[in-house]
Amino acid sequence: MSVLSGKNILIGVTAGIAAYKTAHLVRLLIKAGAHVQVIMTPASKDFVTPLTLSTLSKNPVYSAFFDKENENELWNNHVDLGLWADFFIVAPATANTIAKMAHGQSDNLLLATYLSAKCKVYFAPAMDLDMYKHPATKETIATLESYGNLCVPAESGELASGLVGEGRMAEPENIVSFIEKDVLSQLPLRNKKVLITAGPTYEAIDPVRFIGNHSSGKMGFELAKRAAALGASVTLISGMSNEKVTHTLIHRINVMSAQEMYDAAHQFFKDSHIVILSAAVADYAPKNVSDKKIKKKEVAFSIQLEKTKDILMSLGAIKQQQFLVGFALETDNEIENAIGKLRRKNLDLIVLNSLQDKGAGFQNTTNKVSIIDKSENISEFGLKSKALVAEDIFNEILERIYE
Ligand code: CTP
Numbered sequence: 332m333s334v335l336s337g338k339n340i341l342i343g344v345t346a347g348i349a350a351y352k353t354a355h356l357v358r359l360l361i362k363a364g365a366h367v368q369v370i371m372t373p374a375s376k377d378f379v380t381p382l383t384l385s386t387l388s389k390n391p392v393y394s395a396f397f398d399k400e401n402e403n404e405l406w407n408n409h410v411d412l413g414l415w416a417d418f419f420i421v422a423p424a425t426a427n428t429i430a431k432m433a434h435g436q437s438d439n440l441l442l443a444t445y446l447s448a449k450c451k452v453y454f455a456p457a458m459d460l461d462m463y464k465h466p467a468t469k470e471t472i473a474t475l476e477s478y479g480n481l482c483v484p485a486e487s488g489e490l491a492s493g494l495v496g497e498g499r500m501a502e503p504e505n506i507v508s509f510i511e512k513d514v515l516s517q518l519p520l521r522n523k524k525v526l527i528t529a530g531p532t533y534e535a536i537d538p539v540r541f542i543g544n545h546s547s548g549k550m551g552f553e554l555a556k557r558a559a560a561l562g563a564s565v566t567l568i569s570g571m572s573n574e575k576v577t578h579t580l581i582h583r584i585n586v587m588s589a590q591e592m593y594d595a596a597h598q599f600f601k602d603s604h605i606v607i608l609s610a611a612v613a614d615y616a617p618k619n620v621s622d623k624k625i626k627k628k629e630v631a632f633s634i635q636l637e638k639t640k641d642i643l644m645s646l647g648a649i650k651q652q653q654f655l656v657g658f659a660l661e662t663d664n665e666i667e668n669a670i671g672k673l674r675r676k677n678l679d680l681i682v683l684n685s686l687q688d689k690g691a692g693f694q695n696t697t698n699k700v701s702i703i704d705k706s707e708n709i710s711e712f713g714l715k716s717k718a719l720v721a722e723d724i725f726n727e728i729l730e731r732i733y734e
Pocket of ligand 1: 528589608609610611612613614639640641642643644656657658659660661672
């Protein structure tokens, strides 16, 4: 999954022959999961039709402050468009438009939106080689960069004039990867490794039976998605779960038993920066696993169980630079028990689910948690989706690792 997934992206199209490539850029951004809206300068409509761009972006295309032919048409609000956008990409960016952007002119909707936008702005220049080389253009680009805008450098090749050189708009694929790299480089968990356990463990009784629990894995998967969205490279060790992940930054390892989860967690722990154990690990497993299916017995039947290894406790014991987070599921004396667990297992944070709260815990899509740190600061949160709980948990972690 791209870091641009779910982002609001505004594309500004100006009057360069490369405008035909913007149709492909819109397609790539939609494929990456972004929401796209397009603003065109009036002259750019000679190079690519608004219909093409509105069809690809699945949104109306804006070009004028209002539509003169339709009296009932609302004023196209450049402030709203500017505020809607997470990113504004001007592609192609002609010499004329970038010069106007650099000097605060606003004689069309695109320029007025540029001046209103608070988001990161990228521009992909497209012009003839002598125009691109001209000191005035170089100064314009430097001025825009001094505002925090980022230039996606023009590429070399044959130009519309027939000349060969630098000035061609970067290929749409390269614009997307340039922006993805830049967005990633700004994320708080870039270069950080996050290890997460999720789901239940199944402890075999014989080849067809096991002891398990109802954990769905949802909380752990939401944590993994959040960590990846923050730029981390994530190892997600999961017991049996129907949850799916597609993010390229998430590496999923499937395990079955507590012992397999223990081995995998220890394999990745050393290099991890943040470790969150949300799995519902079986506390006991059959002492002897029959290699043949056990036949029915006459009346009663018992299985001898032995304790599994406590993965969280074992990691707490060898913890160095890692920020270690555990979960606790309690029914009574919740806070006291959770703090006891935090101390015993040498954790940095513990996330407490109270079974007394409706909508919290196993199988639900929602959760209600309190988060307690080593100094016994307690943050309480309301009932919300597990995706939002994952955001709260990472906000608490970020506050502490970057304090
Ligand atoms: N945990 C683990 N390995 C185990 C058991 C639990 O890593 N064998 C982790 C869980 O992933 C969770 C935390 O430890 O982060 C839960 O602690 P645990 O002591 O099992 O508490 P509860 O399951 O909440 O209940 P109990 O009160 O029975 O201890």
